[in-house]
Amino acid sequence: xxxxxxxxxxxxxxxxxxxxxxxxxxxxxxxxxxxxxxxxxxxxxxxxxxxxxxxxxxxxxxxxxxxxxxxxxxxxxxxxxxxxxxxxxxxxxxxxxxxxxxxxxxxxxxxxxxxxxxxxxxxxxxxxxxxxxxxxxxxxxxxxxxxxxxxxxxxxxxxxxxxxxxxxxxxxxxxxxxxxxxxxxxxxxxxxxxxxxxxxxxxxxxxxxxxxxxxxxxxxxxxxxxxxxxxxxxxxxxxxxxxxxxxxxxxxxxxxxxxxxxxxxxxxxxxxxxxxxxxxxxxxxxxxxxxxxxxxxxxxxxxxxxxxxxxxxxxxxxxxxxxxxxxxxxxxxxxxxxxxxxxxxxxxxxxxxxxxxxxxxxxxxxxxxxxxxxxxxxxxxxxxxxxxxxxxxxxxxxxxxxxxxxxxx
Amino acid sequence: xxxxxxxxxxxxxxxxxxxxxxxxxxxxxxxxxxxxxxxxxxxxxxxxxxxxxxxxxxxxxxxxxxxxxxxxxxxxxxxxxxxxxxxxxxxxxxxxxxxxxxxxxxxxxxxxxxxxxxxxxxxxxxxxxxxxxxxxxxxxxxxxxxxxxxxxxxxxxxxxxxxxxxxxxxxxxxxxxxxxxxxxxxxxxxxxxxxxxxxxxxxxxxxxxxxxxxxxxxxxxxxxxxxxxxxxxxxxxxxxxxxxxxxxxxxxxxxxxxxxxxxxxxxxxxxxxxxxxxxxxxxxxxxxxxxxxxxxxxxxxxxxxxxxxxxxxxxxxxxxxxxxxxxxxxxxxxxxxxxxxxxxxxxxxxxxxxxxxxxxxxxxxxxxxxxxxxxxxxxxxxxxxxxxxxxxxxxxxxxxxxxxxxxxx
Numbered sequence: 001x002x003x004x005x006x007x008x009x010x011x012x013x014x015x016x017x018x019x020x021x022x023x024x025x026x027x028x029x030x031x032x033x034x035x036x037x038x039x040x041x042x043x044x045x046x047x048x049x050x051x052x053x054x055x056x057x058x059x060x061x062x063x064x065x066x067x068x069x070x071x072x073x074x075x076x077x078x079x080x081x082x083x084x085x086x087x088x089x090x091x092x093x094x095x096x097x098x099x100x101x102x103x104x105x106x107x108x109x110x111x112x113x114x115x116x117x118x119x120x121x122x123x124x125x126x127x128x129x130x131x132x133x134x135x136x137x138x139x140x141x142x143x144x145x146x147x148x149x150x151x152x153x154x155x156x157x158x159x160x161x162x163x164x165x166x167x168x169x170x171x172x173x174x175x176x177x178x179x180x181x182x183x184x185x186x187x188x189x190x191x192x193x194x195x196x197x198x199x200x201x202x203x204x205x206x207x208x209x210x211x212x213x214x215x216x217x218x219x220x221x222x223x224x225x226x227x228x229x230x231x232x233x234x235x236x237x238x239x240x241x242x243x244x245x246x247x248x249x250x251x252x253x254x255x256x257x258x259x260x261x262x263x264x265x266x267x268x269x270x271x272x273x274x275x276x277x278x279x280x281x282x283x284x285x286x287x288x289x290x291x292x293x294x295x296x297x298x299x300x301x302x303x304x305x306x307x308x309x310x311x312x313x314x315x316x317x318x319x320x321x322x323x324x325x326x327x328x329x330x331x332x333x334x335x336x337x338x339x340x341x342x343x344x345x346x347x348x349x350x351x352x353x354x355x356x357x358x359x360x361x362x363x364x365x366x367x368x369x370x371x372x373x374x375x376x377x378x379x380x381x382x383x384x385x386x387x388x389x390x391x392x393x394x395x396x397x398x399x400x401x402x403x404x405x406x407x408x409x
Numbered sequence: 410x411x412x413x414x415x416x417x418x419x420x421x422x423x424x425x426x427x428x429x430x431x432x433x434x435x436x437x438x439x440x441x442x443x444x445x446x447x448x449x450x451x452x453x454x455x456x457x458x459x460x461x462x463x464x465x466x467x468x469x470x471x472x473x474x475x476x477x478x479x480x481x482x483x484x485x486x487x488x489x490x491x492x493x494x495x496x497x498x499x500x501x502x503x504x505x506x507x508x509x510x511x512x513x514x515x516x517x518x519x520x521x522x523x524x525x526x527x528x529x530x531x532x533x534x535x536x537x538x539x540x541x542x543x544x545x546x547x548x549x550x551x552x553x554x555x556x557x558x559x560x561x562x563x564x565x566x567x568x569x570x571x572x573x574x575x576x577x578x579x580x581x582x583x584x585x586x587x588x589x590x591x592x593x594x595x596x597x598x599x600x601x602x603x604x605x606x607x608x609x610x611x612x613x614x615x616x617x618x619x620x621x622x623x624x625x626x627x628x629x630x631x632x633x634x635x636x637x638x639x640x641x642x643x644x645x646x647x648x649x650x651x652x653x654x655x656x657x658x659x660x661x662x663x664x665x666x667x668x669x670x671x672x673x674x675x676x677x678x679x680x681x682x683x684x685x686x687x688x689x690x691x692x693x694x695x696x697x698x699x700x701x702x703x704x705x706x707x708x709x710x711x712x713x714x715x716x717x718x719x720x721x722x723x724x725x726x727x728x729x730x731x732x733x734x735x736x737x738x739x740x741x742x743x744x745x746x747x748x749x750x751x752x753x754x755x756x757x758x759x760x761x762x763x764x765x766x767x768x769x770x771x772x773x774x775x776x777x778x779x780x781x782x783x784x785x786x787x788x789x790x791x792x793x794x795x796x797x798x799x800x801x802x803x804x805x806x807x808x809x810x811x812x813x814x815x816x817x818x
Contacts (some may be wrong), residue, residue, distance in 0.1 A: 265478065
């Protein structure tokens, strides 16, 4: 499908993919206002802002705004990543223009009413507290906190004392400091017409003034392994080690390595940890990326008396990758990646997300043919070359449960 | 999209929806072998069987079977519901015939190898244990256990002592007792051709012998409210009360009532509990159905010192429904339901699931126009009529957390 692209004079990037055989459309709006930008003493302000920003905007108060979007049948979500705040909405394609009018109000003219701060703070505090009852999520949050350098290590939930101390002025200041068109990416995928969309977006966002991007340079950092004692039934295991970011020549080889470990029922971690030994119900590895760095992460949750064995087997599989990858493993990896690629092509939400994410990382949208060619080009040799350049070592290990574990070897 | 249907002489129902603008297809195979059929002393055997059944079938051993499906790029899952065991797979449409050959082996010729029982038991025990670290899920399991009559009340995870006592013979007996074509539904949605599909399915499944359906008549039962003390950070609240099943004349009115409570950001529970008062991050109500009964369920998880207030407000909103529903609320409910309906039409997985589910409940597939007309026909009066016939009372309440709560009024 062709992807249309237009950059407004103020820097806002508009992307659209026309999918003429569907009736829906999805909107994905990335604004560089993620939690990595939370200032010292205000950890969690991005999440508070994301919840406040829809509580009244333009001519509508909080209630009227919810009513208007629900009236258009918009399924929506506002979420906070490390780098971007994301506004996602999905509805009938014919309702997209009306929805965009409202999103323009939200992004450009939010009321951020002081009276709403208290319930929003209460929600943010609950979000932190509920993580204590979700050890599977908590171990990944704690891993990222120790693995990544500041400010990439921050969690969107922030810090209790910081959230309690927030004022309406602080939330408004965060909005004014970060919301700007240069760096923002608005994407739409579905049964839409490009020309009217472009005209509407120009009209809605032309007056948005560009601003300075705050610095996000990571601080020097040494990742730190740690056991977090907790009186849980099971032990949670989380691992991270360096890989390459999207856009790197080794990126697809890194994705293939992750898929060899965790890409299907016959993948190595699934086979060795889950199927053969019954060590844990849930085990997986995956690749995640920032612009300047990629990381491999792995997770396993298991009963505490088998946790050490689970760690030993998991780390053993990670290290064993360098001993070689079979031709037929790569064939299955290719089949799985291509199948996923085609599924993604059929979903307006997936496409709206993918084209915006591509633009964020690469300043362009990868074509289907390009990705397919990269998948087709994968070989065992390419994966081994990647692993030689980026060996599995310097593993950061965070565990959560009754007893600490010992890193094997 | 037209739905093709064919019933084999042995009773197996084949359904297919041709979606010619996609390249993928999804398979959804329901076999009436859910956990409600677990015999006394063998609670959890359905889950063990679902994990065992793919560990070798027909000419392939466990490993070869995983390799074959991964080689076809099949994203898959086997899961156990109360009534049905479900085999789901999604891949390129052109790989469906090869995948169906393998699924026929799994369903008709599983090896159920005794040597695999031990790791599968270990997984099943972990599944039970991990629920202790997931209070949000646990409270819903415990609610269903107390609300529904035996055997509908069973949880797929089963019971520790029963799983520990399972033998290969018991698992094989469960397979032989339950796997039969009469009552099974195989659906496919995507870019497939009906005639070749029908011929293939007839060839693969024609020799499958029909059998007797074990009795599932629910026992007399009085739902029971209960507080489950647990040293968690938050208190989990779960509620259930009677509604009507799918196929009932009031079904769409019941769905509309659930949507008035919980169908969007402007819905009543979201507004009153989350937005206005910041009482909890997650609150929702939904409708669920068996063939003979429908139920409304509600969930909220919150900090313990605000749990009583959360329960009071939630129950207040449930009871307040009978005081009336506004025209514009129903308009928004219609917009939301129609938007969901259209999204579903665009996903092969959603369609494969929907046509099989419709057939299971209604012995036919509802058309898009029929569902749309039912949604269009919703009025505040219809919702009130439903609520008069099925008032919000006899609430079953299960809470999990440090302190019990008091049902308001």
